[in-house]
Amino acid sequence: MITEKKQRQGAKTSPKSRAKDEKPQSGNGRVAIITGNEAAAHAARLCRVQVVAAYPITPQSAVVENLSKFVESGELKAEFVTVESEHSALAVCIAASTVGARVFTATSANGLAYMCEQIHWAAGARLPIVMCCVNRAMAAPWNVLNDQQDSMSQRDAGWIQIHCRNNQEIFDTVVQAFKIAERVHVPVMVCYDGFLLSHTVMPVCLPRQEDVDRFLPPYTPHTLLDPADPRNLNQVTLADPRVNSEGVLCHGYMELRYLHQEALVGAREAIVAVDREFDQCFGRRWGGMVWGYRDEDADVCLVAAGSLTMEASTAVDMLRAEGIAAGVVGVRAYRPFPVEELIAALKKARLAVVFDKSLSYGYEGPICADLKAALFQSEAAPAVFGCIAGLGGRDVKARQLADAVRNALKQYDNGQRTAPPAWIDCRI
Amino acid sequence: MATRILDLPAEEYMLPGNRACAGCGLGIGLRHILKAFDGKCIMAVPASCLTVLGGMYPSSSVLVPWMNVVFPSTAAAASGLVAGLKATGREDIPVLAMAGDGGTADIGIQALSGAAERNTNFIYICYDNEAYMNTGTQRSGMTPLGVRTTTTPVQGKQQPPKDMPRILEAHGVPYIAMTCPSFPTDLYDKVKKAIGIRGTRYLHMATPCPAGWQYNPKDTVEMGRLAVETGSVVLFEIEHGAFRLTSRSKKLAEQGELMPVREYMERQGRYKNLDEATIAAVQQWIDRRWEDYVRRDAESAQS
Numbered sequence: 001m002i003t004e005k006k007q008r009q010g011a012k013t014s015p016k017s018r019a020k021d022e023k024p025q026s027g028n029g030r031v032a033i034i035t036g037n038e039a040a041a042h043a044a045r046l047c048r049v050q051v052v053a054a055y056p057i058t059p060q061s062a063v064v065e066n067l068s069k070f071v072e073s074g075e076l077k078a079e080f081v082t083v084e085s086e087h088s089a090l091a092v093c094i095a096a097s098t099v100g101a102r103v104f105t106a107t108s109a110n111g112l113a114y115m116c117e118q119i120h121w122a123a124g125a126r127l128p129i130v131m132c133c134v135n136r137a138m139a140a141p142w143n144v145l146n147d148q149q150d151s152m153s154q155r156d157a158g159w160i161q162i163h164c165r166n167n168q169e170i171f172d173t174v175v176q177a178f179k180i181a182e183r184v185h186v187p188v189m190v191c192y193d194g195f196l197l198s199h200t201v202m203p204v205c206l207p208r209q210e211d212v213d214r215f216l217p218p219y220t221p222h223t224l225l226d227p228a229d230p231r232n233l234n235q236v237t238l239a240d241p242r243v244n245s246e247g248v249l250c251h252g253y254m255e256l257r258y259l260h261q262e263a264l265v266g267a268r269e270a271i272v273a274v275d276r277e278f279d280q281c282f283g284r285r286w287g288g289m290v291w292g293y294r295d296e297d298a299d300v301c302l303v304a305a306g307s308l309t310m311e312a313s314t315a316v317d318m319l320r321a322e323g324i325a326a327g328v329v330g331v332r333a334y335r336p337f338p339v340e341e342l343i344a345a346l347k348k349a350r351l352a353v354v355f356d357k358s359l360s361y362g363y364e365g366p367i368c369a370d371l372k373a374a375l376f377q378s379e380a381a382p383a384v385f386g387c388i389a390g391l392g393g394r395d396v397k398a399r400q401l402a403d404a405v406r407n408a409l410k411q412y413d414n415g416q417r418t419a420p421p422a423w424i425d426c427r428i
Numbered sequence: 429m430a431t432r433i434l435d436l437p438a439e440e441y442m443l444p445g446n447r448a449c450a451g452c453g454l455g456i457g458l459r460h461i462l463k464a465f466d467g468k469c470i471m472a473v474p475a476s477c478l479t480v481l482g483g484m485y486p487s488s489s490v491l492v493p494w495m496n497v498v499f500p501s502t503a504a505a506a507s508g509l510v511a512g513l514k515a516t517g518r519e520d521i522p523v524l525a526m527a528g529d530g531g532t533a534d535i536g537i538q539a540l541s542g543a544a545e546r547n548t549n550f551i552y553i554c555y556d557n558e559a560y561m562n563t564g565t566q567r568s569g570m571t572p573l574g575v576r577t578t579t580t581p582v583q584g585k586q587q588p589p590k591d592m593p594r595i596l597e598a599h600g601v602p603y604i605a606m607t608c609p610s611f612p613t614d615l616y617d618k619v620k621k622a623i624g625i626r627g628t629r630y631l632h633m634a635t636p637c638p639a640g641w642q643y644n645p646k647d648t649v650e651m652g653r654l655a656v657e658t659g660s661v662v663l664f665e666i667e668h669g670a671f672r673l674t675s676r677s678k679k680l681a682e683q684g685e686l687m688p689v690r691e692y693m694e695r696q697g698r699y700k701n702l703d704e705a706t707i708a709a710v711q712q713w714i715d716r717r718w719e720d721y722v723r724r725d726a727e728s729a730q731s
Contacts, residue, residue: 050515053508079511084542088504091497091539095472095508098495101515117498225493225509227468227521232488234496236479244486 029207036197039167039204040106040132040190041066043174045076046212047130050101050219053081053092057111058144059194060134064106086111090118090131097127098233102178102219106132108194109150110139116154123158125234126260128181128219129188130174135306135357136194137392145393146194148306152334152358152366154189158260160267161335163305164192167202169286172278179216179274184267186260191334193307193357195393207282215281268336289338290345291330294320298327300405301346301382304355305331305367308390312355314398319405326405331367339374346375349382353408355401356421357390364421372418383417389424400424430675431613431620436460441467446489448481451645453635453652454555455481457609461524461553462492464619469524469551470513472497472505474536476528477562478555500535502527503543506550522623523550529570530560533590544599547627551619554592554630557637565640565698572660573713574706575698577640584702588713596630597666603629605665605674610636610652614663614675621667634661642697654695659686659718664725671724681722689714 034042041063044052052071054064070076079096083089086107093103107115112133122129133151137143151161160180164170170192177188192198225231240252251259272288279285293313295301300319302312309330319326329345329352331338346352352375356365363369368386375381385408390396404424411419441462448455454477462469471494473479479496483489497505506525513521527536532554540552559577560566566579570589577585593604603625605618615633622629636651638644643651655661656676663677673681680686689711693699 051508051511053511079515081507081511082546083504083507084538084545088501088507088539088542091501091504092508092511095495095497095505096512096515097508099470099509099512099516099518101512103512118501121498225470225495226518227470227493230467230488230491230493232482232485232490232494232496235482235485235488235494237485242484242486248486250486 028211029205031203031205033201034167034204035062035199035201036167036170036192037062037134037199038066039171040174040192041070042206043171044104045070046207046209047104047175047178047216048102048213048218049076049078049104051079051081051093051096051103052105053083053089053096053103054105054107055083055086055089055111057086057108059136059198060106060108060111060132062198063132063134067104086114087118090115090122093129093131094118094122094125094127097129097221098125098225100219100221100224104130106134108134109136112150112154113138119154119157119159122187124260126185126263127187128178128185130177130181131187131189132174133189133191134194134198135191143392144194146196147357147391147393148191148193149358149391151189151191155335155366158186158264159335160186160188160264160271160333162188162190162271162333163331164190164197165307165309165330167197167200167204168284170197171204171206172282172284172286175212175216176274176278178219179277180267180270182219183270183274184263185222186263186267191306196307211281215278264336268333268338271333287330287332289333290341291332292345293328293330295327295329295345297325298349299325300351300353300409301327301329301349302355302401302405303329303331303352303367303371305334306357308355308357308396311396311398312401315401315405318398318402324405324409334367337370337374339377342371342374343378346382347378347380351408351412352382352384353405354384354386355389355404355424356386359388359391359421368421383412385411385419386421387424388421388426394425396424431617433613436612436616437463437466439463439467441491443489443491446481447483448477449639449645451638451648452477452481453557453609453637453648454478456612456648457555457615457633457635458490460609460612460616461619462490464616464623465492465522465524467492469522470509471495472502472509472523472525474502474527474531475499475562476531477557478526478528480562499531501539502531502536503548503552504539506552507543507546507548510549525550525552527554528562529554529556529558530568533569533592541599544596544601544628544630547601549626549628551622551629551631553633555633555635557635557640558589559640561637561640573710574702576700577698584706593630593632593666599628601628601630602626602668603665605631606634606661606663607631608634608652608656608661608663610649611656611663611675618665618674621665640698643695647695651695654687654692656680657687658689658692659714660689660692662718662721664721671721671728673721673725678725681725686714686718
């Protein structure tokens, strides 16, 4: 993991030169100046998705609109099902995937929550569905702006969840997601921040169709519903194993859940491998499970997921200028949780400050809580302080993150190992 | 030309033995539905008595591919099957969505309305046993007036049922039918006809339930017949907007008289100790609807 980070980050760089490093190289494709939503739609198109079903919701709507345009204009040969709700959108994807189609959908916030039972079903049925979650705050009260409460609230449903930090990563991750999902038979939720990425234009390299085809071969399902070979899928399954009509002992519910967990934990390898394969094809990689910025000699690590890591990177440069050896550890895959990768990345740090754009109400930020649990296995665990930032679209500035780190350092110097979450810029 | 009982195909697509209750009307219905399909369809089935009938992993009681889906999304899942089969070049396989009255008229009505508005190319069969039978006979939107259920335990249901065929008619779908497993050839012929039509085809199958209606399981076929004799259930079809009474209901219209509904209600424990005013209200509701059906049948015949 560390090796990958080195390869990607190269020498310690400032945000400016980092941005230059990350400038998309067109290679054999073309560079388009597009939003995150457009990047997601183009990725689905180039993955040759066969069935799309989605229901519009701010800030995801442009994904649906762009895909409708691709299908109606004939650029994408697919069935677009204009469903009457998000609940039905995922129902269509589940059914179409069950008969062997490559499927795609996208949603946000209340739309994601409305899908909830289907989200569990898609995972339990082990279908390689790819869904973008354009992260938005949950109501009530109504708020259409960004935080990550929506996808975080679905973290235990059994999906792979990957967070993106810019529009190129959205495009690349959607393409990678189909390969990962179809390899491990677990659905993938590609999460990116509403408005901050969904509505912000950036240069994105769109590869040629033949190159994507080479990277992502057509989907071949392991089970196909067909009258010639009738099967009854996902029927009532008891806790204990039972014998079928041929005398073969078949799994009970608990064994099926164990295999699901095995697949999700094992997905770590697939996520890293697919990122590497992607690099070989397209010359870009995103760190697999986690990535870092100026973290190799960091004494203090800022931990976050999504676009907030860009502000964190700027904060790191500010802190470095003051002589604080700070770095960023970016959580790319949130499920499966990168336990080993985070332990390794934080081995040398004495302090980790985690910035969550969501909250497990009654406890603390979910990334913070999960990180603390992961570090329990580490012999060289840093102190961990959590911060809640940017809820409901509250703007987060790099200097506020730097302040939060300085405060945490003070507490650390006073002998504290942790503290209740600090609320950044909460004016109460 | 109506199929005669002896002309029904001998092939069976239901295996001997299933997990339905003794005397279940749904089992009789499904048997004839699958005969009409020659076993060539893919089913979408939500949480319901049908899920139970289908059996527990790793065994199944039917010889057709069957996809279980969440309770509210039968029609959406069936839309997904249609889209997926088309996208993968297997459009020739018919899709059969089948749900109970709760899964259709209550929790599933949104997905059904959406799919019907899109005129999605599938056959949807609602088997209506007039309450949430799989969870123990709770009231549904299809429970008739006066019926005692476990959620209308003292006074009985205070409202008449929804008119599902009329709701589907308002969506302009090409084929709608009301049928009953006690008339297997009526059921068989309607499914056969539906298979030959494109778009959303909706069949409503009135399905007697000994456990929920509280009658002797041996009387299921008779209970369905009594429902039709009294006009509590009316057999008809609406093909591209043209209404037509069928089989026994057609004959009853020609004879001009229905059996009093009291004789049907007295046979079922769910109507026990019903007061005279409610019986009269049920009779009135049936008479008004019957008059409407007979009028529509005559109007269609004229045009």
